[in-house]
Amino acid sequence: MTSSPLPSHASPVIAPLARPSAQYLTGWSDLENSSQPGTPGVPHNLISPAYTPPLTPSIPSTPSSRPHYRTHEPESIPVDTSLDDSVTKQPRLVQHLPVVECLVRARIPTTSGAEMFLHLYQNDSDNKEHLAIVFGNNIRSRSLDAEKMGETEMDRMIRGAYVGRLRPGRTSSRREDENDLRRKVLRPDAGTKRRKRSGSSLKNVSVPEGEAVDYMSASTSTTSPTHSDGASTPPLSGTAASTQSQDEQNAESISSRPQPPAIPPGNPASAPPTTPSILKPPLVRIHSECYTGETAWSARCDCGEQLDEAARLMSTSSLLNPDPSTIGGVIVYLRQEGRGIGLASKLKAYNLQDLGNDTVEANLLLRHPADARTYGLATAILQDLGLGTDTDQEKRPQARGIRLLTNNPDKVRAVEGPGREVRVVERVAMVPVAWKTKGERGVQGEELTRYLETKIGRMGHMIHE
Numbered sequence: 001m002t003s004s005p006l007p008s009h010a011s012p013v014i015a016p017l018a019r020p021s022a023q024y025l026t027g028w029s030d031l032e033n034s035s036q037p038g039t040p041g042v043p044h045n046l047i048s049p050a051y052t053p054p055l056t057p058s059i060p061s062t063p064s065s066r067p068h069y070r071t072h073e074p075e076s077i078p079v080d081t082s083l084d085d086s087v088t089k090q091p092r093l094v095q096h097l098p099v100v101e102c103l104v105r106a107r108i109p110t111t112s113g114a115e116m117f118l119h120l121y122q123n124d125s126d127n128k129e130h131l132a133i134v135f136g137n138n139i140r141s142r143s144l145d146a147e148k149m150g151e152t153e154m155d156r157m158i159r160g161a162y163v164g165r166l167r168p169g170r171t172s173s174r175r176e177d178e179n180d181l182r183r184k185v186l187r188p189d190a191g192t193k194r195r196k197r198s199g200s201s202l203k204n205v206s207v208p209e210g211e212a213v214d215y216m217s218a219s220t221s222t223t224s225p226t227h228s229d230g231a232s233t234p235p236l237s238g239t240a241a242s243t244q245s246q247d248e249q250n251a252e253s254i255s256s257r258p259q260p261p262a263i264p265p266g267n268p269a270s271a272p273p274t275t276p277s278i279l280k281p282p283l284v285r286i287h288s289e290c291y292t293g294e295t296a297w298s299a300r301c302d303c304g305e306q307l308d309e310a311a312r313l314m315s316t317s318s319l320l321n322p323d324p325s326t327i328g329g330v331i332v333y334l335r336q337e338g339r340g341i342g343l344a345s346k347l348k349a350y351n352l353q354d355l356g357n358d359t360v361e362a363n364l365l366l367r368h369p370a371d372a373r374t375y376g377l378a379t380a381i382l383q384d385l386g387l388g389t390d391t392d393q394e395k396r397p398q399a400r401g402i403r404l405l406t407n408n409p410d411k412v413r414a415v416e417g418p419g420r421e422v423r424v425v426e427r428v429a430m431v432p433v434a435w436k437t438k439g440e441r442g443v444q445g446e447e448l449t450r451y452l453e454t455k456i457g458r459m460g461h462m463i464h465e
């Protein structure tokens with residue numbers, strides 16, 4: 001920190017931190033002993049005993065000086081937060097999980113071609129609208145699907161509590177409607193055509209009960225060419241790939257795609273179970289709002305890029321990945337702007353950063369914690385989406401829990417909730433795009449370099465290539 005005058009509202013008791021020693025850093029083993037090898041700030045118990053963490057690289061100042069890069073996706077790293085609680089820094093855990101309810105859901109076709117379902121949540125702990133961005137067809141909100149007293153089928157469709165796909169003239173939110181549509185739309189010979197194709201590209205659908213089902217190739221293979229590398233083109237651009245009418249495509253897709261069962265009225269607990277196809281835990285990203293990085297093109301941080309990357313990984317998983325075991329995923333978008341201090345304070349923090357302070361010091365000078373966020377809402381939303389329990393008998397053991405996309409060790413334990421309601425079984429690192437592409441793409445600049453250095457050096461973030 002510089003010796004420049006502090007702002008008038010700065011706490012007189014906050015002294016400059018020459019070396020990380022603030023309370024929020026205690027318990028992060030090697031921050032207090034820099035001579036220890038290992039990734040700075042990695043709590044021992046987040047890492048599986050079978051896994052030896054590599055050194056977190058310092059951030060080279062120029063892309064060309066970086067020793068090596070990975071262009072493929074970062075690997076999952078096993079984690080087990082229950083191994084040794086005593087040495088873990090305890091993140092700020094909420095005492096009780098908030099109650100959340102999904103008010104509405106809608107299909108969003110995106111500019112990348114992938115589709116997602118945007119879920120809007122209300123809760124009983126703040127008055128903000130938090131969001132879940134859901135990729136893939138297998139993840140459903142229990143609170144959304146629950147029957148509401150006195151509502152009509154149209155009400156259900158308007159708030160997004162339908163299965164399958166909406167289209168003009170649809171009258172029921174339930175699955176039976178899809179069967180009607182299939183009967184109406186398919187020409188008499190269309191079934192034969194489909195069965196012929198089923199013989200080749202839909203063979204994975206007919207498997208004995210309990211066996212793995214290749215749902216994504218089932219849902220895309222009728223309309224998607226397969227590349228030589230085994231990846232399918234998303235069936236979303238429409239015109240080029242097929243000579244079928246859209247209705248026929250829809251009907252075929254509906255008839256061949258395994259559908260969740262109809263929702264029994266009045267029984268939210270028995271909302272559609274997850275399918276048996278998922279062989280890996282779903283990919284989850286807990287993203288905190290960043291107006292500057294996501295909307296105002298800021299190169300002070302990589303938040304916008306991280307959001308894009310998370311969506312890319314999840315839509316790749318759900319549409320293109322030849323390995324169908326990684327179907328779908330969820331980005332929980334929490335309205336915790338500026339690590340929970342709000343946009344006004346974050347902008348003041350930016351000015352303090354321009355005056356020579358790092359991101360941690362700037363927060364502290366404004367009398368905020370270095371990180372004011374909590375993750376109880378994320379836990380509750382994941383629960384509502386049926387994700388993350390390790391006792392879910394509907395799922396195969398290897399599909400239980402979640403794979404969390406993050407470098408932030410705080411999040412790993414915090415997202416699990418006070419009673420470990422959700423289980424993080426793997427962590428997937430978020431490597432800056434500029435690192436992965438040798439500086440050809442991605443956010444870059446002096447400010448970003450300092451931002452990442454502070455995250456690694458002072459906040460214990462585990463970024464490695």
Ligand SMILES: Nc1nc2c(ncn2[C@@H]2O[C@H](COP(=O)(O)OP(=O)(O)OP(=O)(O)O)[C@@H](O)[C@H]2O)c(=O)[nH]1
Pocket residue numbers: 286287288289290291300301303306336337338339340341346349350359363405406407408411430455461
């Ligand atoms: N106070 C403050 N918040 C910032 C700053 N830059 C970005 N943010 C906020 O930081 C949040 C993103 O958190 P990060 O610490 O970048 O990353 P993370 O979510 O903790 O960790 P990852 O999961 O690894 O991305 C968003 O809410 C941003 O608005 C800053 O300079 N000061």
